[in-house]
Amino acid sequence: MLAGSDLRAKREAAGLSLSRMAQRTHFARSYLSMIETGKRPVADDVVAAYEQVLGVPLALNPGDPLRVAHEWLVNDSPVAVHTRSGRKVSESLASELEQRVIELRHLDDVVSCRDLLPAITKELGEAEQLVSTASFKEPVGRRLFVAVGELSQLAGWVASDAGEYARAQRFYMSGVGAAREARDRVLGSQLLSSLSYQIANIGDPAEAALLARTAVMGAESATPAVRALLLERVAWASARARETDATWRALDAVDDSFEQRGDGEPEWVYWLNRNEIDVMAGRCMIELGRPNDAEPLLANAIANYPPEHAREVALYLTWLAESHARAGDLDAARQAIQRARSYAETVSSARTDLRLEAVQRLV
Structure with a gap:
């Protein structure tokens, strides 16, 4: 099993600073630092990201994200174990819960919403039960409520991707309540902003x-x-x-x-990252009737996007297809749609399905 020091050695051997690795993998520098120094466990998605940047295999048996998501449904979480023991909540449990949130968030990059949502809601339900019944000191309580708020945001995002919009809104709003308990206005804003994105779409x-x-x-x-x-x-x-x-x-x-x-x-x-920002700019340009300006932004972003993030690649290809269609290049639009369908077949997403239906009507 890889240790954090192994990742650091491979990175340094390649001549990459920690800041540069953070930029290339899109993980926070502070998070990678904790992994490389052994303060956090080495997650499979981090290993995969290092492999992609360094161009060499690092793990003999990388974990299957879908298997991990399913295991979380049948295995006891740290919160469930604590609830049975009846002990006062400690900082170590708060740390474990924070790490679980990070792992689930990164699983969302590669696991379909239908497969991941049950695991997230299970963790969220147990965390909500914990903060409503357990005893803890105020600093630990704030960390727990932040974790509940972040889990709620993730649950809302995944539920929305699954087309369960009313359920997603409930997740978002319950998360706002947790953020308020934690006195974390930025997290509360993130939850409301995520809900605004859903409302803008539907x-x-x-x-x-x-x-x-x-x-x-x-x-x-x-x-x-x-x-x-x-x-x-x-x-x-x-x-x-x-x-x-x-x-x-x-x-x-x-x-x-x-x-x-x-x-x-x-x-x-x-x-x-820059690719995500360019995709959003391109989408806005299409909405405002400037498809020719959108096309190069979308094409470049898609070319630089990790192919294992199939849902995002499929979604962004639908916008590229729309830019072609609205610019009058129907052949290019059809080719982009076909590419989008090939990616969409590997991961379930209501958002992707709706986008494919909408763009197909343009050609």
Whole structure:
């Protein structure tokens, strides 16, 4: 089994700094530092990310994410073990729960929503039961409520991807309550912003834009990357509401904020990178009638995206297809749709299915 020191040795042998590895793998530098120094266990998705960057195999038997998700349904979690023991909650349990949240979040990159949602809701239910019945000191309690809020956000996101929109909204709103208990306004803003994204896609875009802007206003202490993420949701909702000036202002603000990012970003924003920002800009351009401007942004982002993230690749290919279709290049649109379908076949996603149906009608 690989140790964190093994990863550090391989990275240093390749001449890569920890900051550079964090940029290339999209994990937080602080998280990778804890793994390399043995303060966190070596997760399979981290090993896979190092393998991709370094171009060499590091693990003989990398874990199957789907198997891991299923195992979590039948194995006892740290919270369940604690609940039976009746002991007072310690910092070690809070740390274990925080790590479980990180592992689940990264499983979402490669496991379908239908397979992952039961594991997340199981963990969330046990964590909610814990904070409502156990005794703990105030600092530990804050960490537990933050973990519940993050689990709620993840549950909402995955439920929305599965097309269970009402359930997703309940997850988001219960998470806001946990964030309030933890006095974490930034996490609360992330939850409301995530809900605004769902509303922009399936509800009233003007309402979504208002909610997204409110989330930004409520996150005064947000780090640059988090602020960029929240502003992306403002841009998307504004584009869906056909608020052209507001969309461009938000996209400009996304770029400005993202360029200021550094150490100290929360782990849950690990996935936001230049490719993701370009995809969102391209999507907004399509919504506002500029498909020719969107095409190069989308094509370049897709070319640089990890192929094992099949759901995202399929989704982004549907936007590339739409940019071609709206620019009048139907042959290129059909080719992109076919590529999207080949990726979509490997992972279940209601969002992807709806996008494929919508784009197919354009050609």
